[in-house]
Amino acid sequence: MQVQEPVAPAVALPTSGADPTGEIDRARPADGPQILAIAAGAGVFTPEEVATVRELWEDYLRNGEASYAFRVYREGEKVLGFSCHGRHDLTERTYDLYWIATDPSARRRGVGRALLRRVEEEVRQAGGRLLVVETSGTPAYAPTRAFYRSCGYELEAVVHDFYHAGDDLVIFTKHLGE
């Protein structure tokens, strides 16, 4: 990794998670290997997608969170999940959730839900108006789509055959009111 400077402040943020044994935190440079291991072990991401997580992570290490804000769900030194979000250029206060993933060993404990709630809080506090999530329409992503629905996201749009023939882009949105 071409890490030039660890710019991510290792400041703990107050926890809002559903699981009181962990805390949500800005990702620290040392979290990189665990984040990438979670991405690789999630079971749904292709090697090209894992490489993209790595690229965004390296951007975060170099440039801070102007573009890609990484958050982790941490128990002690162990990272159980991570998320990455950022502002969408050329929009007025629309944000993207780029990635969210939980370690398979920590599934069904509310880790992803706590991370997503934290992202929404931060985006709302930053003045964010709309949070957009892109995911896949394949059966492998059915649990992911159910997760977003259960978190209050609406299925807003579908671009058929976007990822490849038979693999649609599915766009969920959530309006972040006051």
Added chain:
Amino acid sequence: MQVQEPVAPAVALPTSGADPTGEIDRARPADGPQILAIAAGAGVFTPEEVATVRELWEDYLRNGEASYAFRVYREGEKVLGFSCHGRHDLTERTYDLYWIATDPSARRRGVGRALLRRVEEEVRQAGGRLLVVETSGTPAYAPTRAFYRSCGYELEAVVHDFYHAGDDLVIFTKHLGE
């Protein structure tokens, strides 16, 4: 501009345009000012959007067209329109049309249509399967949307309030068969 090396080959490509007096060409470094003037003068792009065209153009000058391929419609030394397209990461042969704009003095002469047809030809030749265009749902973009429809694009999806409240993202697609 941080131009390190003019990597865009100034090779004329065969013309397929509707207007026999011009030709479509890979953009040359010297075309930059005219391209940016067209973007600024198009009448619908915000200053932030024009700045984004500049960023992509600088990427093209530095890195070639791996990410952003600029094409121009040229009459003599005058650039009458430009386009910019590229592969969409993490997809199988899906391409984005990022920008297309025509000089107001050259409207209704088929410049945009010829550029778009060229982009489609090139994407198809590169193995492209799907071409995706994002635009706005506001009345100011009604001629743009009509243009895409008349070029065979289908309105595939809408993300309401995406750009700002009341300004939807409208996604058009065209499947590029053999």
